[in-house]
Amino acid sequence: MLKKLYNLFGSISDLPRYVKQFAAVICDFSLTIISFWLSFYLRLDEFIKLKENTLTSALALAVLAVLVFWISGFYKTIFRYSGKSALSSISLAIGIYGLLTIILITIYGISGVPRSIGIIHPLVLFFLVYVSRLFVRYFLDGNFFLKNNKSSQSRVIIYGAGAAGRQLISVLEDAREMKVLGFIDDNLQLQNKLINGMMVYSVKNLDYLIKSKDVSHVLLAIPSANRSKRIEILDKIKKYKVAVITLPSFSDIIKGKISTSDIKELDIEDLLGRDQVLPNQDLLNKNVKNKTIMVTGAGGSIGSELSRQIIKLDPKELILIDISEHSLYKIYSELEQIKLKIEKQLIITPIIASIQDEVRIENIIKTFRPNTLYHAAAHKHVPLVEENICEGLNNNIFGTLKIAKIAFSYEISDFVLISSDKAVRPTNVMGVSKRISELCLLAFAGENKHKTKVSLVRFGNVLGSSGSVIPKFKDQIKKGGPVTLTHPEVTRYFMTASEAAQLVIQAGALSQGGDLFILEMGKPIKIKDLIKKIISLSGLSIKDKDNPDGDISIEITGLRPGEKLYEELLLGQNPKSTIHPKIQKVEDPYMNWRELKPHLLSLEKLIEASDVKEILKILKKIVNEYEINNNIVDHVYKFKNNK
Structure with a gap:
């Protein structure tokens, strides 16, 4: 019975605000008439029938009360949260109304109405209105039911x-x-x-x-x-x-x-003990303010955060490129709301396009002529790229090369590639594809005379990103566990999306052309320790041999193909400091374009033929540090070889 009543009152509280305000007006109108009638009883010690002139007075006072309440802002109060905080607003509204009734009834007088009613009536009305608000609080908000079910x-x-x-x-x-x-x-x-x-x-x-x-x-x-x-x-x-x-x-x-x-x-970042350095506003503005900006992969974790940061820096226009219409629409809608809130006048243009479609990308760049291009579009999920090698390489290497060539030909001022710490001594296809995309840009930029300044920014995992394991851990904990971990010793670098995006923008502004930057990521985090903290701060305990009655167990599943125990940002060189304390410049060795180009032509043909074994050999030739995983899990390759 209580549950049915709770659901009934809950459905009333979910009605639109204007409906509840109208109900409050009707309630107060009625209470004004009732309180006027009760005032006669308190004055005369008997109930009387309201005659024509007194009934007219009651209706007029009810209209007056509602007008005073409305003008005083009384109906802006959120009634379901009207506890002690409502007392002052009720006192103000009825105080004004009471002053008017004293003037109208007690001082000037109304035929058939005792003058003392001008004082008694507002006091009775105050009591009735306040009780009505308490009723709302205890019943419509569910507090009455909670008192009967304190465990909730x-x-x-x-x-x-x-x-x-x-x-x-x-x-x-x-x-x-x-x-x-x-x-x-x-x-x-x-x-x-x-x-x-x-x-x-x-x-x-x-x-x-x-x-x-x-x-x-x-x-x-x-x-x-x-x-x-x-x-x-x-x-x-x-x-x-x-x-x-x-x-x-x-x-x-x-x-x-x-x-x-x-x-x-x-927030998981609260567990990492890393304080964000205030950004350099001049660097943030340099390549963005009053300029046309293009972001590829704008619907992804990094692309979307870049877009959020860019919109606050007064660009002239922001072009959003993504192959996923759902992700693109989501970030576009969000940015339009932000634009309204911060009252910016810029144009935001969402465009569905694949970076592998050279004709489409050239048409877009030719039309909008961006000043700065942030290239965040990439396949980044390590296991999925390992299972879809040809697509991963086509997108991450050749898609990047296509858009870079177009950017150079149309003399875009700044081209910034978002890279990854997985590009350093890669053990998986995703990592080696990011390293080769770095090499392509560095080689191509060094070989050709053009006005575009190229920069590459390398950093680790982004908290809460679409490929991050942390949302998965939290979801597993909510479901009661177990939490799955590939290896007890695995460590990762982490950074918040907002900090990463701000640093990417600032690093791009530091570039003189052909620069590779790394972001200072702090200390690597042991994932098992992070899981323990998340479990503990969720109010739960770890279930293991020392505590068999615990809540959540940690299950070790083994390293996945291509997964590393730890990530690196450097190949061993000493990084050079910049004017920003969290951005460093490195000078990794790379092939010149004449040396690299034949390998890329061979790789392109092998991808067309889906010859995965030979593809891996070419990848090794280009990136000598790449550790080939002989356990090939590419779906097309496996299907062909299992026939």
Whole structure:
């Protein structure tokens, strides 16, 4: 029965805002008439029938009340969150209305209405309106049902008693799913004091609080803290079986008040202990501001983030190229919304195209004449490229070469290739294809006289990207495990998409032509340790031989074909520093164009013939460091050879 009522009231709360506002107007109109009638009872100590003149007065006052409430902004209040915060808005609206009734009834007088009604009526109306809002809060928002099912509420401690934490108290007391038990704060001056009725405890009390108060979640309300500070706090929390939730960064919430929608799962980057360096604005602007920019692979993880960063830098026009119409439409729609929000006037043009279609790409570049081209289009998923070798090479090598040649012929000012740390001593086809695309650009740029400045930017894994394992880990944890890991010793470099995109833009601006840059990625992360942290900070425990009753197990599946235990960014050379602390320049050896061209012609013919074994040999000739994987898993090759 309770569940049916809860669903009924829940469906009412999901109605459009204007419908709920109209319902509130009707409610207040009715309550004004009822309160006017009750005022007569309180004055005369008996119920009376409203006669024609008093009924007309009641209706007129009801219209007046609704107008005053509307003009005072009372109906802008979100009624389902109208707890203590609604008291002030109700007081203001009825205070104004009460002043008008005193003037109309008590001072001037209305025929048939006792003058004292001018004072009694607003007080009764205040009571009825406030009770109506409490009803909304406890029934339409589901709090009545939650009180009868307390297990559904998360028991939360807020870490941080600053401005963000204090705002959260007033928000969460009106929300349906969280019960706040107190604050934790490092500030000695705040400890053992009450803030909004909640005690502020020392970090030393964390163990006692979590165990005695049955805490299920710790909410980090320290948006201005840098990542190192957040890591320090997480290290204190991770040994307890509690989930950690957080607020976005200070810059994300500074423009408005905090709401429950701001609360989110812990960002994985919070586990990496890496603080982002503020970008050099001059470098960001140099190749973008007031220019026409083209991004290939614009719907992918890096391409889409590049586009988000570019749109904020005042380009004249942004051309989005992608072969996937779904991905292209998604980023185009998002950018149009961002454009409206930040009030930019630029033109955004989404174009469906394959970088392998030379005629189509030339037509696009000839038409739009971009000043800067960021080439992010590539097949990057290591196992899939290993299983589709010919397509991977066609796209990553020859697609890149085609678009570069067109860019050079139309004298695009800057061409920036997005490369990968997997290009260094590659053990898989994806990695060797990225290394050969680097060699092609360096050789072609060095051989030909042209006005285009070519730069290559090499970096590691991007957090949350479409090919990243971290979303997979989180999904496996949500499903109850196990979490699959290929090898217990595997390590990877990680960087946030926003930081990678900003550094790519800045690196391109540093280029003098034919430069290879690497991004400083910090320390490599052991993936098994990262999985343990994600499990722990989800409020769960690891299930292993030492803890057979744990929640989530880690299953070792073995390295996949072409997978490395660790990645590198350098072939061994000493990198040269640049004016940016996170961007370094390297000078890798490369073949000249005359030497490289015959190999590429041979490779192209072997791809047409799908001769995978010979293809791998040619790849080895071009990139001597490439370690051929004799266990060929390419689907077409396997099918042909299993006949």
